Amino acid sequence: SVVFLLPVVLCAPSPQDRYDGHKVLEIFGKTEEDFRKLLELQLQFGLDMWKTPKHVNDSAHAMVAPEHLTNVLEQLNSLNLGVSTLIDDVQQLIHSSTKDNKKQARAIFPGGSGHDHGRYYRHQAILDFMTLVANDANKSPNVAATLETIGTSGQGRSLKLIKIFSTVNTGTPKRKIFIDGGIHAREWISPASVKYLIEQFAYNPGNIADIYTLLARYEIYLIPVMNPDGYEFSHTNTRMWRKNRRTNTGSTCIGVDLNRNFPYQWNPANGGSTNPCQDTYSGTGPASEVETQVLVNYLTGAGFDAYITIHSYGQYWLYPWGFTTALPADVADLHAAGQAGVDAIQDYGRLRYTLGSSTNVLYAAAGGSDDFAKGMAGVKYSYTLELRDNGRYGFLLPESEIIPACEELRAGFLAFANAMYNQQ
Numbered sequence: 569s570v571v572f573l574l575p576v577v578l579c580a581p582s583p584q585d586r587y588d589g590h591k592v593l594e595i596f597g598k599t600e601e602d603f604r605k606l607l608e609l610q611l612q613f614g615l616d617m618w619k620t621p622k623h624v625n626d627s628a629h630a631m632v633a634p635e636h637l638t639n640v641l642e643q644l645n646s647l648n649l650g651v652s653t654l655i656d657d658v659q660q661l662i663h664s665s666t667k668d669n670k671k672q673a674r675a676i677f678p679g680g681s682g683h684d685h686g687r688y689y690r691h692q693a694i695l696d697f698m699t700l701v702a703n704d705a706n707k708s709p710n711v712a713a714t715l716e717t718i719g720t721s722g723q724g725r726s727l728k729l730i731k732i733f734s735t736v737n738t739g740t741p742k743r744k745i746f747i748d749g750g751i752h753a754r755e756w757i758s759p760a761s762v763k764y765l766i767e768q769f770a771y772n773p774g775n776i777a778d779i780y781t782l783l784a785r786y787e788i789y790l791i792p793v794m795n796p797d798g799y800e801f802s803h804t805n806t807r808m809w810r811k812n813r814r815t816n817t818g819s820t821c822i823g824v825d826l827n828r829n830f831p832y833q834w835n836p837a838n839g840g841s842t843n844p845c846q847d848t849y850s851g852t853g854p855a856s857e858v859e860t861q862v863l864v865n866y867l868t869g870a871g872f873d874a875y876i877t878i879h880s881y882g883q884y885w886l887y888p889w890g891f892t893t894a895l896p897a898d899v900a901d902l903h904a905a906g907q908a909g910v911d912a913i914q915d916y917g918r919l920r921y922t923l924g925s926s927t928n929v930l931y932a933a934a935g936g937s938d939d940f941a942k943g944m945a946g947v948k949y950s951y952t953l954e955l956r957d958n959g960r961y962g963f964l965l966p967e968s969e970i971i972p973a974c975e976e977l978r979a980g981f982l983a984f985a986n987a988m989y990n991q992q
């Protein structure tokens with residue numbers, strides 16, 4: 569018989585994407601027509617929209633490759649659209665935003681884990697940190713932490729969760745809060761901030777009274793990296809990667825946008841895409857992605873009081889719905905508790921967060937994890953937080969801003985949790 573030798577396709581490691589000469593432009597439109605034109609430009613030149621305009625008279629943030637710059641600027645000019653430069657050279661900023669920490673004092677808390685939170689970490693380092701915290705916390709008399717791998721990513725990375733809770737018996741059963749980060753790969757401040765919260769809750773290095781109160785009332789479940797495959801890829805290859813790393817059948821383009829893939833009101837035509845090459849590709853169907861399924865299974869029927877998913881950027885405190893301009897019946901409760909959060913952020917460091925329903929203050933996008941948590945998993949207080957900044961650095965938030973961003977998140981979260989508790 570004939571022996572067929574199967575051709576071995578050697579997968580050369582894909583080269584690291586570079587962004588030399590890529591600019592991020594802020595583009596101002598006035599009319600619906602302006603934004604329709606902008607959408608055409610996006611498709612024509614493959615612009616990476618870092619920020620989509622939410623209404624007329626709002627601006628877009630678009631990353632433009634150097635080979636298209638002249639054409640894009642010409643077109644914008646002939647369309648009479650205002651334009652200014654937000655980031656002059658993305659590659660330079662990628663370089664400086666991870667190097668500027670060298671000048672910073674190390675962000676290590678006395679009495680804490682010894683881990684430096686003023687830097688961005690790879691996935692494995694984040695998992696190691698969680699193991700360390702769980703071991704430490706279990707030695708302490710008042711706080712305990714348990715680890716659980718709630719599932720595995722498409723490429724086999726573990727989706728690891730830490731539960732932090734007080735061992736002091738208050739006589740009443742604890743309520744439960746779930747916090748996740750890293751659904752979108754390039755939003756590095758998100759896993760960093762969830763990791764920071766883990767440190768704060770487990771060690772409370774600043775002896776913050778509100779943290780003791782929090783743990784007397786709630787068990788906190790945290791998962792810093794929901795999309796580890798995408799997160800790693802954004803470190804090793806393509807800094808601006810957003811989706812997971814699933815192979816799409818019938819397409820050479822990789823990845824699904826997990827925040828368009830959740831099963832409640834899933835609809836690619838509503839702020840997502842049926843095109844696997846788009847950054848907002850919704851997947852082949854509701855919860856087609858394993859990372860989505862893991863979160864869906866974990867939250868369903870688990871009785872969480874709050875679900876908070878951390879993203880960046882734009883400084884928003886968002887509640888459902890993301891699929892419609894309509895508001896949930898109990899919107900007043902969600903708004904009031906969120907208001908406590910954004911007020912505390914402003915008191916802490918003067919930074920303003922915009923509070924509102926995601927469709928109304930941002931844009932409609934169906935299939936988000938927040939809508940799923942509220943609409944299907946029965947979690948009353950469901951929020952998407954978009955952390956710093958406003959576009960000066962966008963996804964490339966310098967390491968020197970990690971701690972300030974985390975501190976104001978802590979202040980906002982604690983005030984929110986307190987307000988939520990007092991509503992019940």
Ligand code: ARG
Nearest residue numbers: 827890926933936938939952
């Ligand atoms: N920036 C986030 C995204 O585009 C916002 C999500 C808000 N929630 C929603 N269900 N649309 O995915």
Ligand code: ZN
Nearest residue numbers: 752755879880
């Ligand atoms: Zn995001």
